[in-house]
Amino acid sequence: MRQSDNKGHIQQLESILDSVPVAVLYCEPFLDHEKVTDFRYIWGNNMAHELLTLNPAQVQEMTMLRLYPALVTNGIFDRYVQVYQTGESQRFEREYPIGTQLRWVEVSVSKKYDGLLITALDITDSKHRQHILEQKGMLRRINQRLEGLRAIDQALLSPRSTDQSPLLMAMRHINAMVPCERLTVFWIDESKGIATAECRLAEGVLEANPGVSFSTHYLLDLAQPMGQATYFPVMRPDTAGIPPELGLYGRGFRSLVVLPLFLRQKCIGAFTLLSVVPNFFANEHLEIAQEVASQLAIVLSQQHLDEQINHYTEQLELRVAERTREITQLSAMQQAILEHAGQAILSTDIHGVIQTANQACEKLLGYTAEELIGRVSHIEFTSADDPIPLISYRQTESSGPASDFFQLALASQGYFYSECLAIDKTGNAIPILLATSILQDNEHNLIGYVGIATDISALKAARTNLAEKDQELKTFFEGALDMHCIIRSDGSIQKVNQAWEMTLGYSAEELVSVSLIDLVHPAEQASVARNLRDIIPHHPIRCQINQFRKKDGTYRVVEWNAVGVNKIIYASARDITERQEAMTQLQKLNQRLQLATQAVGQGIWEDDLANNRLFWDQRLWAIHGFEHEQPDWSLTKYMEIIHPDDLPSFLNNSHLRVEGNVISNVARIFRPDGVIRYVESKGLLIRDARGNPVQGLGVAWDVTERIEAEIALRESEQRFRQIAENVDEVFWIYSADPYQLLYVNPAYERIWGCSSQALYENPASFLDAVLAEDRPLAVAFLQRMQSGQEVEVQYRITGSQPGHRWVSVRSFIKWDDNGKPLRYIGIANDITSQKEKEIVLQQTLDRELELNKLKSQFVSTASHEFRTPLMTIQSSVDLIRWYINHPAATTHSSILSHLNIIQKEIQNFGDLLSDMLTIGKIDAGKTVFQPYWMDMLEVCRQVIATHFSQQGRTIQIRVFGTPGKVFADAKLIGHVLVNLLSNAVKFSIDGVKLFLTFQKSQVTIQVIDDGIGIPEADLPSLFQAFFRARNTTGIHGTGLGLVIARQFVELHRGSLTIESQEGQGTTARVILPNELST
Structure with missing residues (x-):
């Protein structure tokens, strides 16, 4: 019946396994000398047969390698062997050809009984879905990557x-x-x-x-x-x-x-x-x-x-700026020449339109320079019989051609020199001697003409009245401020005016007797000789500057113009030594100014207040963030980029409101890129005769870093004060020279109990609070600190609290660039609690040393106490062995006597071990303490009845007060009573008393005897382990009983004291705190 039931269950199980969607196989190994060579197919469900594409009859008794030889090459067979040998299950995924398709299978292998249980699940569809998801994820990552x-x-x-x-x-x-x-x-x-x-x-x-x-x-x-x-x-x-x-x-x-x-x-x-x-x-x-x-x-x-391009651009801009400055200087020199030359000088473009005119033109022609500029110079001949050209200055260019002779001379010779008639503003014809030359650029292209006209009206008048006019000319020649002379092309002087004599200190006769070249500085003689010989005879020179030697050997700087006429050279010169020196100084000053402003990052500004024009150099444009100069720049436009919060202050310090001539401003400006910068400017005002400002000159520079540093410094100082004034340590700073207190935080008053103001007034006043015996340490600390040492010291002060306080003081030194002390910085900490902990630690250390000493003594005494009973036992054993070997009538009683001795020593040895184990538990904190409300009187009676009723001794119990229950551990209290009563009985003959006194807050136990007592010298050592009074020799005891009793009493927060006199008895008193029960 049982076999049929099992078979039915197996069929039901096979039916269930055949219905699951998982292939299940069971196989057993083929073993060759305990080595697995193959696996035999035992059983499989329908899904397994479907995966194997075989029917059950075909696979019965088949081996795995016959079914799938590839299991060896792909490593699957080794996995099966490993699972069988180790018993550890494995799981893996593989792709197998099943029929005409490749299928993904999840395989699990485990050892069951003496074979392998293999399960396989077809996961091809999930693998396909996973592959699709991976492809989508890959496409998404590729898109993200491309983006x-x-x-x-x-x-x-x-x-x-x-x-x-x-x-x-x-x-x-x-x-x-x-x-x-x-x-x-x-x-x-x-x-x-x-x-x-x-x-x-x-x-x-x-x-x-x-x-x-x-x-x-x-x-x-x-x-x-x-x-x-x-x-x-x-x-x-x-x-x-x-x-x-x-x-x-x-x-x-x-x-x-x-x-x-x-x-x-x-x-x-x-x-x-x-x-x-x-x-x-x-x-x-x-x-x-x-x-x-x-x-x-x-x-x-x-x-x-x-x-690199930006660097090259900056270099190019610097070269352009330098060239611009040179041109400006040359322009200034040209303007000076035009203003100071005695001849009328005009320049025109290639069409004859006047470009410049000096002040001498106004004197000659009656036109102002502004009136002449823009007019057209027109040259014509009045008639064929009169070869003198007639020059007029018209509003518009003439339709007729210019004189061919004039054009031919300029084209062939590069200059035109002739006597002419100039029509002045009133229409009068003024005879002039005109020297015209062409103007060329650096590539020798014609860009215009320049003419120098000398009024020869006096010369023309002299023709009609030679003597009178000759005198007039001589007077003019001699009285002219300019130096005029007539020389030959070889340099010999024919005639000079008095200006030469006044300038060089030579007489006219001395000058006429020397060559002009000899008067020139030796380094310039060759150049002047070449001009006289080769250049001036052909075309005039102008603005020639040379050094001429005075009679006293010094040199004067002379600017001269010269023109050659009929091999005679006419020269006009002017002493420009002072002007040249001034120009040289001005140039040097300008160079120094440019270098200085560039070095400090400053820019130069000029404010034309009359015309509301503001001029900046390139550096100032760069400071304000402009790449190029802004057109029509003015103070009004500048104020538009000033921060609104800074504009009122800027106006208060501008020319509009300041009373003096000094302008000083710091304001924030908005740069074109949106950045805000701090700009500081300083300048001077130039006022007219009425005191009104007409011009401002000055410099400006970017101070953003400085302002931000100042703001950061103020914030840092604020943070420093917030920290320093809220810490518990005293923080102070002294200057080195002079030695004075710069700062001390409020902690000084809290710790020292002294006023900070008193310390500012007297830097050594803190010594008043230092204890007299520690004051030399504090003074030595100051001396070493001031000698350049960083010191640390500890001393006591009276402080603001009762008693003295310990402080630890450390000093630090801040040095200057020369290695000298600049600041003395100190920190003082209140270390009173630390000192107190050190004292407690020292006391603890002393106690530990004492305990170590006691432990050493304990080991020594314990060794002795253990050895003594063991030697007694050994001796008795030896005697008993001897008695056994020598039998006699008396040996039996001797053996019994020694056996009693051994029994007694074993009992004593057991008491000693018990006491030592009890002390060990106490030291290890393992004593079991379980207090409860107990009847103290009953405990005392039980102890007496149990331990002392057999000894024939009477212990008298007396009770004072109302007996009640006591909160205590009856076991530990019983041990204390046994010890104290045992000592009283052991060291007395009779008369042991036990007094119990019950009070509201405590219970007092007194054990009183009239025995041998304790010598006074031994009383302090009673509670030391193994200590025994000197009068107890011959009386058994371990010296541990009182030690254990005292520890048990102290567990109850009570006390144990001994009062005794030698020969008069002893009183042991135990006091236990207690609240009496009702």
């Missing part, structure tokens, strides 16, 4: 579309695709052999020029093959090829990618990626880095080219 690369391309290829560096923008996009902790782009400086970081993205923060560099040989070693990334998946402290100066491992990084950046087959830099995770970078990350490397190299190179 990131497109954003990087836009950032790199459009660098000027934003103010931010294209490299920095690209780094952020790269980091979105490669989410590592740090990305850095390096530039190689071949001249220095250093690779320097151009930009970095560290933990999401972009940095330009972060200041990181390393030697290029590390990078160049990694640059082969070109463009390939070097990957360090797991960095170690000693990984080769990584620059140690970067300290990457010490900063927590564990994986590194280095990608050299090449441009035109040359390594110009590197792109690095860092992560704190080992093996962080996947192949996709490396591909992204390689894809952006070429763009990074191009933009990195372009960025450096832009920097």
